[in-house]
Amino acid sequence: MAAPTKSSRKLLLLSNSTSHGGGYLDYCEQQIKDFLGRNVKKVVFVPYALTDRDWYTDIARKRFAELGYEVQSVHECSSPVEAVEQAEAIFIGGGNTFRLLKTLYDEKLVEPIRTQVLKHSIPYIGSSAGTNVATATINTTNDMPITCPPTFEALALIPFNINPHYIDSDPSSKHMGETREKRIMEYHEEAHCRPVLALREGSILWVEGNKTTLLGGLSARLFRKGELPAEYSPGDDLSFLLTAGL
Amino acid sequence: MAAPTKSSRKLLLLSNSTSHGGGYLDYCEQQIKDFLGRNVKKVVFVPYALTDRDWYTDIARKRFAELGYEVQSVHECSSPVEAVEQAEAIFIGGGNTFRLLKTLYDEKLVEPIRTQVLKHSIPYIGSSAGTNVATATINTTNDMPITCPPTFEALALIPFNINPHYIDSDPSSKHMGETREKRIMEYHEEAHCRPVLALREGSILWVEGNKTTLLGGLSARLFRKGELPAEYSPGDDLSFLLTAGL
Ligand SMILES: [Ca+2]
Ligand SMILES: [Ca+2]
Numbered sequence: 388m389a390a391p392t393k394s395s396r397k398l399l400l401l402s403n404s405t406s407h408g409g410g411y412l413d414y415c416e417q418q419i420k421d422f423l424g425r426n427v428k429k430v431v432f433v434p435y436a437l438t439d440r441d442w443y444t445d446i447a448r449k450r451f452a453e454l455g456y457e458v459q460s461v462h463e464c465s466s467p468v469e470a471v472e473q474a475e476a477i478f479i480g481g482g483n484t485f486r487l488l489k490t491l492y493d494e495k496l497v498e499p500i501r502t503q504v505l506k507h508s509i510p511y512i513g514s515s516a517g518t519n520v521a522t523a524t525i526n527t528t529n530d531m532p533i534t535c536p537p538t539f540e541a542l543a544l545i546p547f548n549i550n551p552h553y554i555d556s557d558p559s560s561k562h563m564g565e566t567r568e569k570r571i572m573e574y575h576e577e578a579h580c581r582p583v584l585a586l587r588e589g590s591i592l593w594v595e596g597n598k599t600t601l602l603g604g605l606s607a608r609l610f611r612k613g614e615l616p617a618e619y620s621p622g623d624d625l626s627f628l629l630t631a632g633l
Numbered sequence: 634m635a636a637p638t639k640s641s642r643k644l645l646l647l648s649n650s651t652s653h654g655g656g657y658l659d660y661c662e663q664q665i666k667d668f669l670g671r672n673v674k675k676v677v678f679v680p681y682a683l684t685d686r687d688w689y690t691d692i693a694r695k696r697f698a699e700l701g702y703e704v705q706s707v708h709e710c711s712s713p714v715e716a717v718e719q720a721e722a723i724f725i726g727g728g729n730t731f732r733l734l735k736t737l738y739d740e741k742l743v744e745p746i747r748t749q750v751l752k753h754s755i756p757y758i759g760s761s762a763g764t765n766v767a768t769a770t771i772n773t774t775n776d777m778p779i780t781c782p783p784t785f786e787a788l789a790l791i792p793f794n795i796n797p798h799y800i801d802s803d804p805s806s807k808h809m810g811e812t813r814e815k816r817i818m819e820y821h822e823e824a825h826c827r828p829v830l831a832l833r834e835g836s837i838l839w840v841e842g843n844k845t846t847l848l849g850g851l852s853a854r855l856f857r858k859g860e861l862p863a864e865y866s867p868g869d870d871l872s873f874l875l876t877a878g879l
C-alpha cells in the first residue's frame with residue numbers, strides 16, 4: 388500500500404455529456420447534484436473546447452440552472468485566472484481536447500486550476516475533453532489534433548489516463564483503421580505510458596481524496612502495460628489507480 | 634491560374650495499406666508498379682510508425698520483392714540520413730502518425746526527405762501515417778496522440794491536408810463521439826487550417842509535379858473552410874489543390 392497523500396481533491400469525471408437519446412447532462416444529473424451538494428451556489432465554466440463560447444455557455448447555464456446552480460463562464464470574465472481563483476466549483480466541458488488544452492495554457496489557467504483542486508479542494512467536473520485534461524496527459528484523447536498545445540501534459544489531477552467515449556471493437560466492421568483497443572495498446576508501447584481507464588459512454592468516475600469509484604450503468608475497461616485488459620463494474624473501488632504520485 | 638513551380642515531385646499517397654479482405658498493398662499493387670517503373674531497383678523503407686521495425690521491414694521487404702523491388706530499411710543503416718540521401722525511392726509505411734513524425738524529427742530526416750523529393754524528384758510512396766506526414770501537417774491524422782512530436786508540421790511535400798481511412802458517418806450509430814466529418818469541420822474552425830482531401834480506404838492520390846489525380850475505385854471528399862464538402866471521382870484532376878505555395 389502506498390502512503391496516502393494529503394490531497395482532498397474532489398473530481399467528477401464524465402465519459403460524455405450527452406448519451407444517445409438523452410439530453411445534455413441527463414444521464415449524470417443526479418451524480419452532479421450529489422457531487423456539488425447544496426453549499427455550492429455558482430460553478431465556473433470553461434468553454435474553451437468549442438469555438439462558440441457564448442452558445443456553449445448558454446447551454447451549460449440553462450442546464451445547471453435546472454439543477455439549482457448559477458454558471459459563470461471564464462470567457463465572460465476580465466480575468467479568467469481570478470475567476471478560477473475565486474471559484475466554488477469548476478466545470479470543464481467537452482469538445483476538442485487539443486484546442487482546450489492549448490487554451491488552458493494560453494490563458495495560464497493550468498496552475499490556478501491545479502491549485503484550486505489539489506490544495507483547496509474545489510470540486511471539479513469534467514466531461515469528455517474536460518475529463519481528458521483532468522488526467523495526467525492527453526495521450527488518450529479520441530480527438531483530432533486540430534491545433535498543437537505546448538505539451539500533452541495536462542492538469543494531472545489524477546496520475547493515470549482516461550479514454551472517454553470508449554467503444555468496443557465491432558467484429559463486423561470492414562474499416563481497417565485501428566480499433567480503440569488497438570490505439571490504447573499503441574500508447575502502451577511507449578516508454579512514458581500510464582494505466583488507461585476506458586470509460587464507456589454513460590460511465591462516471593467519482594474521485595474524493597485517495598478514493599475513486601466507478602459510477603453509471605456500465606463496466607469500465609482498464610488497460611495496463613503488459614497485462615490483459617480488465618473489466619470493472621459500477622460501484623467498484625478503483626483507488627489503487629491513485630497510488631502513483633501526482 | 635497560379636504560376637507553375639519548378640517542382641517535379643513524384644508522390645503516391647495511399648489511404649491505407651490493406652483493404653478489407655485483401656493482403657498487404659494488394660489493392661494498390663498495380664499503381665505501385667506503374668509509379669516506381671523499371672528504373673527503380675531499391676526502395677528505402679521508413680518503419681518508424683510501428684515499434685517492431687524488424688517485423689515491419691520483413692513484411693515490406695517480402696511484398697516489394699514480389700513486385701520486383703529490393704527494400705532497405707533506414708533502421709538497418711548506420712546512417713538513416715545517408716540512406717535517404719542515396720535513395721532511389723522512399724516508402725513510409727503506416728502505424729501511428731505521432732510516433733512516426735516524432736521519430737522523423739529525432740532522426741533528422743525531415744529536411745533530407747524534403748530535399749530528395751522536392752529537389753531531386755525521388756519517388757515517394759506513403760501509406761496511411763506515411764501519407765499524413767507527406768502533407769502540410771498532421772492535423773488531420775486519425776491516430777491517438779500517444780507521443781508528442783516537436784511540432785505538427787510535417788514534410789509538406791504537398792500544401793494541403795489529407796485524411797486517410799476516411800469513413801462516412803453511420804446514421805444508425807448510437808456513439809456520441811464526433812463523426813469523421815465533424816472532426817474535419819472542427820479543424821476548419823482553426824485559423825491555420827488548410828483544405829482536407831478525405832481519402833476513403835482504397836483511394837490513392839498520384840502527384841506528379843503540379844498535377845495530381847485521384848485513383849482507386851471510390852470517390853474522395855474534399856473539405857474546404859466555409860464551403861460544403863464536395864465529392865471527386867477516380868480519374869479526376871485535383872491539381873488545383875497544389876497551387877498554394879509549398
Ligand atoms: Ca471531442
Ligand atoms: Ca494509424
